[in-house]
Amino acid sequence: xxxxxxxxxxxxxxxxxxxxNRIVREEWQEHDxxxxxxxxxxxxxxxxxxxxxxxxxxxxxxxxxxxxxSGYFVQGHAETREFSSLFEKKSRLxxxxxxxxxxxxxxxxxxxxxxxxxxFSAYVKKVFDLYPKVLGTYSTIQGDEELRATLxxxxxxRHGLDLSADELLITSGAQQAIHLIAQLLIKPRDIVLLERPxxxxxxxxxxxxxxxxxxxxxxxxxxxxxxxxxxxxxxxPVLFYVNPTFQNPTGYTVPAHQRKALVELAEKYRCVLVExxxxxxxxxEKEPPAPIFKYDSEGMVVYIRSFSKxxxxxxxxxxxxxxxxxxxxxxxxxxxxxxxxxxxxxKIFLHYxxxxxxxxxLEKLRxxxxxxxxxxESELKNTGWEWTSPDGGLNLWIKIPTSLDTNELLSKVLExxxxxxxxxxxxxxxxxxxxxxxxxxxxxxxxLREGRGSSLIFQKIILDSK
Amino acid sequence: xxxxxxxxxxxxxxxxxxxxNRIVREEWQEHDxxxxxxxxxxxxxxxxxxxxxxxxxxxxxxxxxxxxxSGYFVQGHAETREFSSLFEKKSRLxxxxxxxxxxxxxxxxxxxxxxxxxxFSAYVKKVFDLYPKVLGTYSTIQGDEELRATLxxxxxxRHGLDLSADELLITSGAQQAIHLIAQLLIKPRDIVLLERPxxxxxxxxxxxxxxxxxxxxxxxxxxxxxxxxxxxxxxxPVLFYVNPTFQNPTGYTVPAHQRKALVELAEKYRCVLVExxxxxxxxxEKEPPAPIFKYDSEGMVVYIRSFSKxxxxxxxxxxxxxxxxxxxxxxxxxxxxxxxxxxxxxKIFLHYxxxxxxxxxLEKLRxxxxxxxxxxESELKNTGWEWTSPDGGLNLWIKIPTSLDTNELLSKVLExxxxxxxxxxxxxxxxxxxxxxxxxxxxxxxxLREGRGSSLIFQKIILDSK
Numbered sequence: 067x068x069x070x071x072x073x074x075x076x077x078x079x080x081x082x083x084x085x086x087n088r089i090v091r092e093e094w095q096e097h098d099x100x101x102x103x104x105x106x107x108x109x110x111x112x113x114x115x116x117x118x119x120x121x122x123x124x125x126x127x128x129x130x131x132x133x134x135x136s137g138y139f140v141q142g143h144a145e146t147r148e149f150s151s152l153f154e155k156k157s158r159l160x161x162x163x164x165x166x167x168x169x170x171x172x173x174x175x176x177x178x179x180x181x182x183x184x185x186f187s188a189y190v191k192k193v194f195d196l197y198p199k200v201l202g203t204y205s206t207i208q209g210d211e212e213l214r215a216t217l218x219x220x221x222x223x224r225h226g227l228d229l230s231a232d233e234l235l236i237t238s239g240a241q242q243a244i245h246l247i248a249q250l251l252i253k254p255r256d257i258v259l260l261e262r263p264x265x266x267x268x269x270x271x272x273x274x275x276x277x278x279x280x281x282x283x284x285x286x287x288x289x290x291x292x293x294x295x296x297x298x299x300x301x302x303p304v305l306f307y308v309n310p311t312f313q314n315p316t317g318y319t320v321p322a323h324q325r326k327a328l329v330e331l332a333e334k335y336r337c338v339l340v341e342x343x344x345x346x347x348x349x350x351e352k353e354p355p356a357p358i359f360k361y362d363s364e365g366m367v368v369y370i371r372s373f374s375k376x377x378x379x380x381x382x383x384x385x386x387x388x389x390x391x392x393x394x395x396x397x398x399x400x401x402x403x404x405x406x407x408x409x410x411x412x413k414i415f416l417h418y419x420x421x422x423x424x425x426x427x428l429e430k431l432r433x434x435x436x437x438x439x440x441x442x443e444s445e446l447k448n449t450g451w452e453w454t455s456p457d458g459g460l461n462l463w464i465k466i467p468t469s470l471d472t473n474e475l476l477s478k479v480l481e482x483x484x485x486x487x488x489x490x491x492x493x494x495x496x497x498x499x500x501x502x503x504x505x506x507x508x509x510x511x512x513x514l515r516e517g518r519g520s521s522l523i524f525q526k527i528i529l530d531s532k
Numbered sequence: 533x534x535x536x537x538x539x540x541x542x543x544x545x546x547x548x549x550x551x552x553n554r555i556v557r558e559e560w561q562e563h564d565x566x567x568x569x570x571x572x573x574x575x576x577x578x579x580x581x582x583x584x585x586x587x588x589x590x591x592x593x594x595x596x597x598x599x600x601x602s603g604y605f606v607q608g609h610a611e612t613r614e615f616s617s618l619f620e621k622k623s624r625l626x627x628x629x630x631x632x633x634x635x636x637x638x639x640x641x642x643x644x645x646x647x648x649x650x651x652f653s654a655y656v657k658k659v660f661d662l663y664p665k666v667l668g669t670y671s672t673i674q675g676d677e678e679l680r681a682t683l684x685x686x687x688x689x690r691h692g693l694d695l696s697a698d699e700l701l702i703t704s705g706a707q708q709a710i711h712l713i714a715q716l717l718i719k720p721r722d723i724v725l726l727e728r729p730x731x732x733x734x735x736x737x738x739x740x741x742x743x744x745x746x747x748x749x750x751x752x753x754x755x756x757x758x759x760x761x762x763x764x765x766x767x768x769p770v771l772f773y774v775n776p777t778f779q780n781p782t783g784y785t786v787p788a789h790q791r792k793a794l795v796e797l798a799e800k801y802r803c804v805l806v807e808x809x810x811x812x813x814x815x816x817e818k819e820p821p822a823p824i825f826k827y828d829s830e831g832m833v834v835y836i837r838s839f840s841k842x843x844x845x846x847x848x849x850x851x852x853x854x855x856x857x858x859x860x861x862x863x864x865x866x867x868x869x870x871x872x873x874x875x876x877x878x879k880i881f882l883h884y885x886x887x888x889x890x891x892x893x894l895e896k897l898r899x900x901x902x903x904x905x906x907x908x909e910s911e912l913k914n915t916g917w918e919w920t921s922p923d924g925g926l927n928l929w930i931k932i933p934t935s936l937d938t939n940e941l942l943s944k945v946l947e948x949x950x951x952x953x954x955x956x957x958x959x960x961x962x963x964x965x966x967x968x969x970x971x972x973x974x975x976x977x978x979x980l981r982e983g984r985g986s987s988l989i990f991q992k993i994i995l996d997s998k
Contacts, residue, residue: 096768096802097768097801097802139802141802142802142803160867176668178669181665181667183664183665183668184664186667187661187664191653191656191657194653194656195653198650198653199647199649200649200846201845201846202642202647202844202845202846203644203845204641204846205846238704238873239870241868241870241871242869242870245869267867267868270868271868274868302561302562302563302608304608334599335563336562336563336597336607337608378668379667379668379669379670380667380668380669380671380874380875380876381667381874382873401626401733402711402733402737402740403707403711403869404707404848404870405705405707405708407704407848408704408846408847408874408877410846410877410880411874411876411877414667
């Protein structure tokens with residue numbers, strides 16, 4: 067046993083641990099003055115330089131601070147709290163998005179050239195004519211009543227949902243909606259069910275609220291409802307966050323019969339279903355199944371619909387639809403968060419939404435996106451890569467050979483001004499190593515045809531680097 | 533001792549407590565099926581109707597629920613959590629604001645007729661000409677870089693602050709700024725110092741994060757710094773939220789020498805100062821002292837400046853100014869909350885802010901508000917009511933005779949289409965019964981001269997009701 071000898075801990079590290087242990091045990095509390103270098107050296111029978119080195123290291127690690135010449139003090143909680151580790155993924159993703167590349171497959175955003183920008187420039191003037199004081203006025207916390215009434219009417223016509231304007235809350239984008247719901251429903255250590263893979267921002271939001279995440283696999287057939295029921299029974303989750311229509315990142319759609327069954331499970335086990343329906347309108351052939359919310363009869367489904375994403379993402383308009391008493395609690399959370407979304411954005415959106423232009427725009431957008439999808443798919447065919455061709459949404463979810471390391475692949479393609487998102491970013495378990503997400507919504511047809519998103523260029527890059 | 537006999541607890545209430553205790557102790561856990569009425573009646577040797585009554589009461593109180601015909605079940609955490617009690621004050625205040633009245637002294641908002649609405653209507657078109665794709669684009673999380681650079685330049689010119697654009701974060705209003713900071717810095721049971729009285733939304737935000745609030749009295753001379761130091765030493769607060777310039781609701785301004793001393797205390801006791809400077813620009817004669825942030829050298833001050841309030845409140849633009857590492861943590865919080873404020877609003881604001889028009893508007897606004905203040909003060913003179921005439925801001929903070937009940941007074945004046953805010957709403961201790969806040973910023977000169985905000989009408993109302 068003597069052969070496998072570990073390197074001995076350096077003495078200053080032992081002193082470091084000695085001090086840190088006492089801070090953690092709160093024997094030495096925040097902002098307490100710590101023993102002087104001289105005193106601690108005497109107490110521990112070590113050299114003063116050893117203690118000094120330990121204190122310097124604790125200072126570098128943000129555990130203690132120095133005040134003038136009066137010595138070392140225990141750092142306050144506010145400064146020692148470890149925020150950063152929570153958000154590693156987020157910074158990974160936003161780092162990828164920040165790198166300027168020509169061939170942008172990483173952002174699930176619509177190419178601004180597909181949006182009615184010029185029309186809006188002229189149009190907004192009309193909004194100011196209609197509401198000359200729109201900038202002088204706050205919106206109500208719940209959102210502009212005219213907009214809510216219009217959306218309630220739309221939901222009735224489109225999905226047969228029987229809603230009053232009071233059952234809608236306007237938020238600044240779908241992400242704020244998820245954040246409000248998470249703040250409201252989750253206490254630290256609560257269990258949350260999440261699809262695997264799932265929207266990366268949602269994973270981070272639920273984690274930041276202290277939730278424990280149990281993943282539910284999503285496949286092209288939907289969920290394994292036996293598994294979902296077993297989890298609901300065993301773990302008593304507070305909520306199940308689902309993105310059942312052209313899911314991000316997979317593009318899968320949960321079939322209608324599962325939607326109904328899911329609501330029954332949610333009601334049976336009192337588990338709130340948070341239905342994020344961001345991609346509903348981006349279908350290529352036939353309309354997707356009606357929202358899960360439609361099957362709700364006991365107020366167990368909270369429905370999030372994002373609107374501005376396909377029209378004018380800069381407006382940041384989404385809606386939460388739910389029943390009482392949840393809506394009242396969400397209103398309180400919204401009032402504390404920002405006291406209501408800006409009125410101007412709501413009015414601009416409202417008047418575009420009710421225009422004939424809006425339907426024409428969506429129809430054109432669907433065609434443009436389905437063409438882009440087809441070009442990308444044809445570029446990728448004749449390879450060993452596997453994916454399910456989505457019927458809507460903005461992404462291809464691709465299984466690549468296990469021999470490729472997605473992180474290594476990413477750094478290689480970035481050098482060639484190409485970006486994508488490694489699948490692991492969407493995995494609550496941090497394991498999906500052999501998947502990548504390629505978005506076809508931001509890059510234009512010309513660029514797609516250049517073949518920079520094809521397996522050929524990817525494989526060439528890999529070969530070149532060997 | 534037999535004489536002071538308390539009323540006996542009714543039997544069904546004992547059964548209620550018996551069940552509730554077992555739920556609280558988690559002997560019966562959420563969604564567990566509870567014993568049937570018959571079984572529990574047998575166990576406790578009481579009549580079945582008594583058990584039934586207890587269950588009904590538990591159901592009314594949201595502690596248990598009924599499923600079909602299968603009996604009673606323990607309610608899930610999500611439903612039993614007591615949100616409402618946290619936010620009582622908020623609903624009080626927003627309730628007051630919701631009542632439509634002609635003589636509006638309750639809202640500390642600028643009369644829309646004092647805002648450059650018509651100018652904006654024409655102006656926004658120009659913004660679209662400059663940035664034709666502004667609606668097709670998201671802002672960065674931190675906010676538009678052009679706007680941040682402009683504001684950094686402004687802060688240098690105005691206050692001599694040496695800032696880079698990276699030390700500013702654009703938020704959707706000052707309230708979102710406070711909420712982000714509270715989310716970041718406060719863990720449940722942390723101690724927070726708050727001025728007494730203080731901005732009511734701030735009280736609610738800090739409470740909602742689980743903070744324990746220690747009030748620091750604010751007077752026209754500022755704070756008792758001996759008291760502040762004693763509190764910082766004894767309670768080790770995470771932060772002190774201050775509104776030192778034309779404070780809401782009092783209108784008091786903390787003098788320059790106290791600002792410097794406060795930063796020294798904050799640094800000594802590692803207590804973050806959150807400086808809400810919403811009212812800085814609304815001075816009537818001379819400019820107020822420089823922000824507390826100016827004295828900061830160790831990154832212990834977080835500065836919030838609200839801009840759109842006086843220009844176009846519908847835009848919802850404020851900025852947080854602070855140093856690293858705090859800024860990075862705030863960016864993470866902002867990214868989770870809404871992924872960045874809408875770009876359009878930032879661009880509209882930017883181009884107005886840099887125009888000559890902006891300074892002219894502020895000068896005119898200051899004059900208009902000081903005239904309104906003077907009219908209200910002259911209406912109130914010759915009474916026993918006491919207040920300190922503010923040098924800026926939007927409110928009079930008035931001490932009324934202790935014989936008047938402010939809540940009763942409020943309901944009487946509401947009947948006369950007049951509103952104000954009872955001082956107790958601004959008190960973290962819920963005690964200030966003899967103060968009211970009258971805002972002179974929303975009501976116009978004509979209405980002010982009608983004397984509906986005068987003590988005469990108030991006293992007449994009181995007399996009439998006797």
